[in-house]
Amino acid sequence: MEKNxxxxxxxxxxxxxxxxxxxxxxxxxxxxKLTYSKKVIEEYKNPVNFRPIxxxxxxxxxxxxxGDTMRIMLSIKENVIKDAAFWTDxxxxxxxxxNRLTSIINGKKLDYAKNxxxxxxxxxLDGLPKEHEHCAVLATDTLRKALEKYHKx
Ligand code: FES
Numbered sequence: 231m232e233k234n235x236x237x238x239x240x241x242x243x244x245x246x247x248x249x250x251x252x253x254x255x256x257x258x259x260x261x262x263k264l265t266y267s268k269k270v271i272e273e274y275k276n277p278v279n280f281r282p283i284x285x286x287x288x289x290x291x292x293x294x295x296x297g298d299t300m301r302i303m304l305s306i307k308e309n310v311i312k313d314a315a316f317w318t319d320x321x322x323x324x325x326x327x328x329n330r331l332t333s334i335i336n337g338k339k340l341d342y343a344k345n346x347x348x349x350x351x352x353x354x355l356d357g358l359p360k361e362h363e364h365c366a367v368l369a370t371d372t373l374r375k376a377l378e379k380y381h382k383x
Pocket of ligand 1: 294296297298320321322323324362364365368
């Protein structure tokens with residue numbers, strides 16, 4: 231009997247805890263929707279290019295003024311980007327920027343990639359909150375660094 235009571239009490243605690251977690255998750259998702267565009271959330275939640283490339287032909291890495299780092303890796307053949315991937319220890323916006331940027335340049339010529347600005351990137355994400363615009367700068371600067379190193383090599 232005593233054991234049953236303990237089990238019931240534990241189950242009730244777990245149910246309350248699960249409910250709290252669900253509520254918290256909903257609140258976080260509502261806040262995200264108020265802060266970020268649908269595209270930013272999509273890119274952030276499914277960053278398909280957040281992965282390594284073995285033996286990349288070009289790689290750039292920059293630590294931004296916020297203290298976060300981004301790395302972009304490229305496979306290049308005959309002036310065309312055959313594969314692009316990234317890594318970052320930064321915020322959700324930096325993940326969205328890295329993913330969007332590497333998706334945009336995949337299959338494109340180097341000159342095209344070199345000319346993508348942070349403003350273009352922000353536009354392609356349907357905007358970023360002002361305080362996260364520097365995350366797009368970090369992404370495009372990192373790409374430019376990778377391309378510069380490729381040309382120097
Ligand atoms: Fe540092 Fe976004 S990259 S805050």
